[in-house]
Amino acid sequence: MIPFNKPALIGKELKYIRAAVDSGKLSGDGVFSSKCHQFFEEEYHISKALLTTSCTDALEMASILLDIQSGDEVIAPSYTFVSSVNPFVLRGAKIVFADSTKLHPNIDVDTIEELITDKTKAIVVVHYAGIACDMAKVIKIAEKHGLYIIEDAAQAIDSYYNGLALGTIGDMGTFSFHETKNIIAGEGGLLAINNQEFIDRSEIIREKGTNRSAFFRGEVDKYGWVDIGSSFLPSELVSAYLWAQLENLEKIQTKRKMLWDLYFTGLNDLSLEGYFELPQIPSFATNNAHMFYVICKNAKERTSLKKHLLQKEILAVSHYISLHKSEFYKSRHDGRELPFADKYTDSLLRLPLFYDLSVNDIQKIIECVREFYL
Numbered sequence: 110m111i112p113f114n115k116p117a118l119i120g121k122e123l124k125y126i127r128a129a130v131d132s133g134k135l136s137g138d139g140v141f142s143s144k145c146h147q148f149f150e151e152e153y154h155i156s157k158a159l160l161t162t163s164c165t166d167a168l169e170m171a172s173i174l175l176d177i178q179s180g181d182e183v184i185a186p187s188y189t190f191v192s193s194v195n196p197f198v199l200r201g202a203k204i205v206f207a208d209s210t211k212l213h214p215n216i217d218v219d220t221i222e223e224l225i226t227d228k229t230k231a232i233v234v235v236h237y238a239g240i241a242c243d244m245a246k247v248i249k250i251a252e253k254h255g256l257y258i259i260e261d262a263a264q265a266i267d268s269y270y271n272g273l274a275l276g277t278i279g280d281m282g283t284f285s286f287h288e289t290k291n292i293i294a295g296e297g298g299l300l301a302i303n304n305q306e307f308i309d310r311s312e313i314i315r316e317k318g319t320n321r322s323a324f325f326r327g328e329v330d331k332y333g334w335v336d337i338g339s340s341f342l343p344s345e346l347v348s349a350y351l352w353a354q355l356e357n358l359e360k361i362q363t364k365r366k367m368l369w370d371l372y373f374t375g376l377n378d379l380s381l382e383g384y385f386e387l388p389q390i391p392s393f394a395t396n397n398a399h400m401f402y403v404i405c406k407n408a409k410e411r412t413s414l415k416k417h418l419l420q421k422e423i424l425a426v427s428h429y430i431s432l433h434k435s436e437f438y439k440s441r442h443d444g445r446e447l448p449f450a451d452k453y454t455d456s457l458l459r460l461p462l463f464y465d466l467s468v469n470d471i472q473k474i475i476e477c478v479r480e481f482y483l
């Protein structure tokens with residue numbers, strides 16, 4: 110069976126975990142966390158990078174930092190993971206869902222402005238499959254209406270919008286190191302703070318509402334409870350695994366891009382003949398090879414293709430169910446139809462893509478997809 114995903118073990122993960130154990134410090138913000146923070150700050154020019162236990166937690170920090178209150182509105186795409194919006198709902202926000210674009214699951218930025226009211230506080234963009242949203246337009250709208258921008262860059266490590274690293278463009282950006290992402294730590298995440306106004310408070314919120322970070326830097330004599338917060342920092346075991354992956358970022362990305370290109374070359378003729386759609390990369394965006402998918406004609410065809418691949422021992426999987434139609438949110442949604450979000454809900458099928466996938470496996474998968482259509 111070719112699995113959909115297999116967590117990567119690249120090099121020194123176990124060695125660094127051992128070193129963390131031997132160092133006698135296992136809680137957060139030790140040597141390995143600090144290496145990871147520095148990597149993100151230097152490599153991607155982030156003002157303040159803070160590791161978290163997940164991307165979900167990084168988004169919860171963002172929600173607290175924006176001071177989201179009951180009644181505030183947050184605009185977000187419907188075709189995304191629950192964590193893009195749940196952190197704002199937790200603090201009382203109403204989510205106003207936007208549709209995807211016709212050619213790509215990303216938020217249709219041309220529909221954002223009409224959703225703004227005097228209660229709107231922030232726009233959440235999600236760079237689906239690591240492909241950038243049209244950020245210039247989002248920035249223009251946010252500036253005009255005085256809104257914050259949060260980038261859910263969970264899938265978007267090492268990907269760019271017109272030369273700017275994703276996750277560094279909005280007021281805050283969030284990354285995931287869940288085992289299904291390009292760079293992993295089992296579970297893990299990172300909050301990138303790009304707007305200086307949030308830096309001081311971010312350390313406090315991450316340390317259970319205390320000024321413990323300032324205490325460790327010797328800036329205060331004692332530390333205590335100064336704000337709301339929670340326990341958002343990962344242990345050194347997680348950071349040690351992550352650091353071994355970050356050291357190999359280029360190697361991982363090169364391999365994934367090679368595999369992605371094989372898929373594209375092997376299936377593009379069928380897409381040009383109209384059998385299905387393949388991922389589209391706008392000219393302002395790079396491809397970090399997070400995901401390879403085909404968009405089938407409809408739900409029925411996707412089910413058949415998925416079944417066909419399963420019979421050949423290949424696990425292909427669908428993705429999100431539009432959040433405006435989710436069991437939890439459908440009664441809270443304002444009733445607008447979001448046809449492109451529905452299209453991707455029904456028709457998008459993801460093919461296996463992970464570091465250890467072999468060229469032979471990819472060739473087998475391509476052959477099986479071709480066999481289904483031809």
Ligand SMILES: *Cc1c(COP(=O)(O)O)cnc(C)c1O
Nearest residue numbers: 163164165190192263285287298
């Ligand atoms: C994976 C993912 C998340 C959640 O990441 P965790 O680290 O598992 O919390 C959030 N948003 C998107 C778009 C994702 O792909």
